[in-house]
Amino acid sequence: MRNMLLCWIIFLPCPFADEAVCVPPPSILGAFNIWIDEGAYKRKRSKLMYPPKVDHLIPGYDFTVAFVGSKTCFHSLYYLGQLILDSHLDVIFYYFRKKAEVTKTCKISFTTTDTLFNVNVLKAYAATQDKTFSWSKFAGLCDYIVGFQLPCSKAWEEVDHVFMPIYFKTQMHWILARFCINDWCIYVYNSMVSPRDIGI
Incomplete structure (x- = not known):
């Protein structure tokens, strides 16, 4: 084989x-x-x-x-x-970043995070829920934003979109979030059918 x-x-x-x-x-x-x-x-x-x-x-x-x-x-x-x-998603998202970097034929400018980014955001939120957020305590998040954290990543100021995998433990389900920097909006793509989707 x-x-x-x-x-x-x-x-x-x-x-x-x-x-x-x-x-x-x-x-x-x-x-x-x-x-x-x-x-x-x-x-x-x-x-x-x-x-x-x-x-x-x-x-x-x-x-x-x-x-x-x-x-x-x-x-x-x-x-x-x-x-x-x-690891599956981290590899897929790495290949998205790598292909965009190598081919230069992609029509949109984007970067991605990895699966740890969501974990770090949740930890930062839980730690600072009632306090002022301090970037110095969460320097790892800054590394994502400036493009230092991941191979083939770009700084968020250089792109129009940031794609992020997000895991919901209770549902054992992945969703995709797209942060559109120009619109200052987060779009969520979810493949799970909810009761509302089927008219209940």
């Missing part, structure tokens, strides 16, 4: 090139289907999908913002109904 994927990757265009969006050949998809189910537990055992020996990937995959050394990480993306991990 690894040799087949290696050959396939070598002949693909740069993932940041505009023409890089392509569907893998059926032979590669078939090989991946076999690989993802190979060695999996027959019955679900809580969060474990594979025995430790099968789950551990050597070498792992370094995606710059996350290191994946577990087959379970791919399993949760492949099958419906699985939780999307922070």
Whole structure:
């Protein structure tokens, strides 16, 4: 399997090139289907999908913002109904930033945050709810705003939009927020159906 994927990757265009969006050949998809189910537990055992020996990937995959050394990480993306991990979104958002930086063909100027940004904002809010906010106490938030916190990030003053993943623990659900700097407005994109959406 690894040799087949290696050959396939070598002949693909740069993932940041505009023409890089392509569907893998059926032979590669078939090989991946076999690989993802190979060695999996027959019955679900809580969060474990594979025995430790099968789950551990050597070498792992370094995606710059996350290191994946577990087959379970791919399993949760492949099958419906699985939780999307922070690392999945961090990698996706990194590739958005990287593609915008490398190709220069994107029509809108944007940057993104990562999954920790929301955690840090909630901590800052809880700590200063009844007090004056102090940037010196939360310098990590400043690093996001000036573009120092993440690879391929831009300062917010250079862009029109900031995309942010936000996680709701109680619902186990991700939403996307878009801070439109020109409008000074936050737009929220939510895929979850609410009772109001279906007329209840």
